[in-house]
Amino acid sequence: MLPLPMMTDSLKEYRTGGRQVFDGRLLKVWQDQVRLPNGAQAVREYVRHPGAAMIVPLLDVGAAADDDGCRLIVERQYRYPLDAVVLEFPAGKLDPGESTLFCAQRELREETGFSAARWARAGVLHPLVAYSTECIDIWFAQGLSAGGQQLDEAEFLEVTQITARQLFEACRNGQITDAKTLVGAFWLQALLRGQWQPDWQVV
Amino acid sequence: MLPLPMMTDSLKEYRTGGRQVFDGRLLKVWQDQVRLPNGAQAVREYVRHPGAAMIVPLLDVGAAADDDGCRLIVERQYRYPLDAVVLEFPAGKLDPGESTLFCAQRELREETGFSAARWARAGVLHPLVAYSTECIDIWFAQGLSAGGQQLDEAEFLEVTQITARQLFEACRNGQITDAKTLVGAFWLQALLRGQWQPDWQVV
Numbered sequence: 001m002l003p004l005p006m007m008t009d010s011l012k013e014y015r016t017g018g019r020q021v022f023d024g025r026l027l028k029v030w031q032d033q034v035r036l037p038n039g040a041q042a043v044r045e046y047v048r049h050p051g052a053a054m055i056v057p058l059l060d061v062g063a064a065a066d067d068d069g070c071r072l073i074v075e076r077q078y079r080y081p082l083d084a085v086v087l088e089f090p091a092g093k094l095d096p097g098e099s100t101l102f103c104a105q106r107e108l109r110e111e112t113g114f115s116a117a118r119w120a121r122a123g124v125l126h127p128l129v130a131y132s133t134e135c136i137d138i139w140f141a142q143g144l145s146a147g148g149q150q151l152d153e154a155e156f157l158e159v160t161q162i163t164a165r166q167l168f169e170a171c172r173n174g175q176i177t178d179a180k181t182l183v184g185a186f187w188l189q190a191l192l193r194g195q196w197q198p199d200w201q202v203v
Numbered sequence: 204m205l206p207l208p209m210m211t212d213s214l215k216e217y218r219t220g221g222r223q224v225f226d227g228r229l230l231k232v233w234q235d236q237v238r239l240p241n242g243a244q245a246v247r248e249y250v251r252h253p254g255a256a257m258i259v260p261l262l263d264v265g266a267a268a269d270d271d272g273c274r275l276i277v278e279r280q281y282r283y284p285l286d287a288v289v290l291e292f293p294a295g296k297l298d299p300g301e302s303t304l305f306c307a308q309r310e311l312r313e314e315t316g317f318s319a320a321r322w323a324r325a326g327v328l329h330p331l332v333a334y335s336t337e338c339i340d341i342w343f344a345q346g347l348s349a350g351g352q353q354l355d356e357a358e359f360l361e362v363t364q365i366t367a368r369q370l371f372e373a374c375r376n377g378q379i380t381d382a383k384t385l386v387g388a389f390w391l392q393a394l395l396r397g398q399w400q401p402d403w404q405v406v
Contacts, residue, residue, distance in 0.1 A: 010359070010361075011279065011280065011281040011288050011359050011360070011361065012281050012288075013281055013283050021225050021227065022224050022225045022232055024224065024232075024234060024246075025246055025248065026246075026247075026248045026333075026334060027232060027248040027249075027250075027334060029225055029227075029230060029232055031227060032283070034283060036357055037359050038356075038359075040356070040357060042357050043227075043228055043229075044229075044283040044284070045227040045229045045230040046230075046283065046284040047230075047250070047284075047334070076214065077214065078214040078215050078216055079329075079332040079333065080216050080235070080237060080247040080249065081247070081249040081250075081332065081333075081334060081335055081336045082329060082332055082336065082338075085214055085215075086329070086332050088332070123375070123377050123380070124377065124380050125380050125381075125382045125385060126282075126285060126289070126380050126381055126382060127330045127331045127382045128330045128331050128335065128337070128382070129282040129284065129285055129289050129291070129381050130282065130284075131229060131230060131250070131284060132284055132331065132335075133284045134331070135285075135380070153243070154239055154243060154245050156213070156214050156239065156240050156241075157214070158213075158214065168398075171389065172326070172393055172398065172399055174326050174327065177326070177327050177328055177329045177338070178328075178329055178332050179328045179329060179330045179331070179382040179383065179385075179386055180382065182328060182382075182385070182386045182389055183382055183385045183386065183389075185389060186374065186385055186386075186388060186389045186392075189389075189392065190375055195371075195375065196375055
C-alpha cells in the first residue's frame with residue numbers, strides 16, 4: 001500500500017450551494033458553489049452520471065495463454081464528439097437499480113450477442129475526475145457463447161476480434177486512444193503477466 | 204497495424220443542427236441534432252473542450268532502470284465530482300493557441316515546481332468518447348530540476364514521489380482510479396519493458 005491517505009482536510013472542498021443548469025436527454029449538468037481549504041468561494045461545474053460497466057471479453061485464454069493465444073472481442077463505434085470511429089471494449093450505462101455485473105452481462109449481450117459463463121471484477125476507473133462523477137466498473141468475461149446482437153434502433157456498431165498482441169500494439173501506435181479501453185489493456189497485461197489473479201465467478 | 208479502417212460510412216453520423224445549451228466558467232455544453240446511418244434523427248449532447256496535456260515526470264530512470272529504480276512525481280488533489288482525493292499525474296488544459304508541449308512544460312512547473320530538460324510524446328488519450336471532445340496529449344519528462352510551485356490562488360494540491368513499482372501496485376489495488384493516470388502507467392510499463400522507445404527532445 002502507498003503511504004498516502006486518500007482524504008485530507010487541507011485539500012477538501014465543501015458544498016455551500018448549487019443547482020442543475022442543464023437537464024438533457026443524456027447529460028445532467030450541475031453548477032455548485034464550494035468553500036475552498038483557505039475559506040474562499042469557488043464554482044464547480046460537472047456532469048452527474050449514474051455509473052457504467054465495461055467488459056473485457058476473452059475468447060480464448062488458458063493457463064498458457066500468451067499475447068498471441070489470447071483473443072478478445074472489441075467494437076468499432078462512431079463517436080460524435082470526436083467525429084471518428086473508435087475501437088473500444090463494450091461498455092454501457094447502468095440502468096436504475098442495476099448492479100454493475102448485471103449491466104456488464106446485459107451490455108455484452110446487447111452490443112455483441114455474446115454471453116459469458118465466468119466473470120471477474122478487475123477494478124474501477126474514473127474517466128474524467130475534473131468534471132464528471134462517472135465511474136466505470138471493469139469486468140472480465142470468459143467462457144463466451146455467441147448469440148444475436150440486440151442493438152437499439154439508434155445504435156450502430158461493428159463487432160470484431162483481435163489478439164492481445166494486436167490490442168497492445170494498437171494502444172502503442174495510436175490506433176486505440178479511448179481511455180477506458182487503454183485501462184482495459186493495462187488490466188489485460190496484468191492478467192497475462194500473472195500480476196493479477198482474477199476471482200472468477202460462475203454466473 | 205490492425206486491419207481496421209478508422210472511419211466507415213455505415214457508422215458515421217452527420218450534424219444537421221445544434222446549439223450551445225450551457226456556457227459555464229469551465230464547461231461548454233452543446234446539444235446537436237444528427238442524422239444516423241439509417242437516416243433517422245438523434246440528439247447528441249457533449250462537452251466541447253480545448254484539449255489538455257498530461258505529464259509523466261521521471262525523477263530517475265537510466266538504461267538499467269527497473270520498477271524500483273524508477274521514481275516519479277505524482278499529485279494528490281481533491282476532485283469535487285468524486286468527493287475524494289485523487290492520486291494523479293500532473294495535467295492541465297491548453298491555453299488558447301498553446302502547443303501541448305508548452306502546456307505540459309507550464310503545468311509541470313506551475314503544479315509541481317519542476318522543470319524538465321528532455322521531453323518525449325507517448326500518444327494521446329480521449330477520456331470520455333461518449334460526451335466530451337477532450338483529448339489529452341501524454342508527455343514524458345526527464346532531467347527534472349526542482350523549483351517553486353506557482354499554484355493559482357484557488358488551486359490546492361500536494362506533490363509526492365513514488366516508485367514505478369508502487370505506482371503499478373496502486374493501479375492494481377484500487378488506490379489509483381483516475382483514467383489518465385492509469386493510461387500513463389500503461390505507457391510507463393511499455394517504456395520500462397522496452398516496448399516503447401521514446402524520441403527524447405531536448406527543450
